[in-house]
Amino acid sequence: MSVEIDPHAGFCFGVRKAVQFAEQILSAEGTLYCLGDLVHNEEELHRLTSLGLKTIDHRQFEELRNCKVLIRAHGEPPETYETARRNNIELIDATCPVVLKLQEKIRKSYGEIREEEGQLVIFGKKDHAEVQGLDGQTGYQAIVIEKPEDLNKIDYSRPVQLYAQTTMNGDEYKAVVNEISVRMEKAGGGTEAFRCTQSICQQVSGRISKLREFCRRFDVVLFVSSPKSSNGRILYEECRRVREESYFIEGPDDIQNSWFRPDSRVGITGATSTPAWLMEKVARQVKERMKG
Numbered sequence: 001m002s003v004e005i006d007p008h009a010g011f012c013f014g015v016r017k018a019v020q021f022a023e024q025i026l027s028a029e030g031t032l033y034c035l036g037d038l039v040h041n042e043e044e045l046h047r048l049t050s051l052g053l054k055t056i057d058h059r060q061f062e063e064l065r066n067c068k069v070l071i072r073a074h075g076e077p078p079e080t081y082e083t084a085r086r087n088n089i090e091l092i093d094a095t096c097p098v099v100l101k102l103q104e105k106i107r108k109s110y111g112e113i114r115e116e117e118g119q120l121v122i123f124g125k126k127d128h129a130e131v132q133g134l135d136g137q138t139g140y141q142a143i144v145i146e147k148p149e150d151l152n153k154i155d156y157s158r159p160v161q162l163y164a165q166t167t168m169n170g171d172e173y174k175a176v177v178n179e180i181s182v183r184m185e186k187a188g189g190g191t192e193a194f195r196c197t198q199s200i201c202q203q204v205s206g207r208i209s210k211l212r213e214f215c216r217r218f219d220v221v222l223f224v225s226s227p228k229s230s231n232g233r234i235l236y237e238e239c240r241r242v243r244e245e246s247y248f249i250e251g252p253d254d255i256q257n258s259w260f261r262p263d264s265r266v267g268i269t270g271a272t273s274t275p276a277w278l279m280e281k282v283a284r285q286v287k288e289r290m291k292g
């Protein structure tokens with residue numbers, strides 16, 4: 001049996017930067033509030049909590065005064081910044097630059113499309129923090145498309161500007177773009193009244209082809225992630241498409257001996273929120289079991 005960790009797996013630069021910010025402040029000050037889970041990975045959160053990170057929700061944030069609060073890579077809507085100003089909270093803003101740029105684009109586009117009496121549409125997960133931050137740029141007037149039936153919320157006789165949450169699946173986004181085009185043609189809205197922007201992060205879309213290549217080289221693939229991770233679920237589905245013997249695990253305790261044969265080649269990979277140390281821990285556990 002052989003074991004190899006995917007060299008392209010692990011934190012994307014947005015998450016890496018946010019974790020580094022937290023580590024720097026924690027090592028200097030010993031404590032730091034973070035608005036929402038800093039990463040969608042329980043093991044990494046546990047590690048950061050043991051260093052002094054305190055995860056708070058928006059209700060707790062409203063009650064804070066005169067302290068520092070970290071904003072994670074997903075970003076926040078404008079009212080979070082207003083609350084911070086009002087309550088003398090210093091924000092350590094680790095919003096990923098890709099998300100920040102998308103927020104700016106949406107804010108600008110919304111102003112323009114409103115002039116034309118059009119609609120701003122976001123393809124994404126309604127309750128995801130990033131989508132809340134994006135929708136917040138429109139004063140929560142965007143139409144969020146999560147399921148096919150949500151497409152019925154759009155008025156196809158009026159202009160449409162479409163964006164996607166940065167971690168959505170590219171093929172599904174293409175299908176949404178096609179469906180809106182067809183419906184606009186039918187409703188007489190015309191294709192020129194439909195504008196769509198490629199806003200899926202390349203750290204996610206670029207990983208898919210590399211992930212496919214990686215999975216092809218192994219008999220068994222262990223995908224390490226938290227069920228909370230949006231891109232984790234998307235990337236795991238890709239693993240399953242290439243290698244049926246792919247298993248979603250949160251950590252070493254989930255590994256089952258029945259998955260392996262004595263000559264299995266085992267590949268270990270993960271989401272953009274999976275820390276490298278956790279994949280190494282999984283690799284060590286697989287090697288231990290090989291010995292036993």
Ligand code: SF4
Nearest residue numbers: 012014096098166201
């Ligand atoms: S997936 Fe992309 S957009 Fe999201 S935090 Fe990572 S680098 Fe930023």
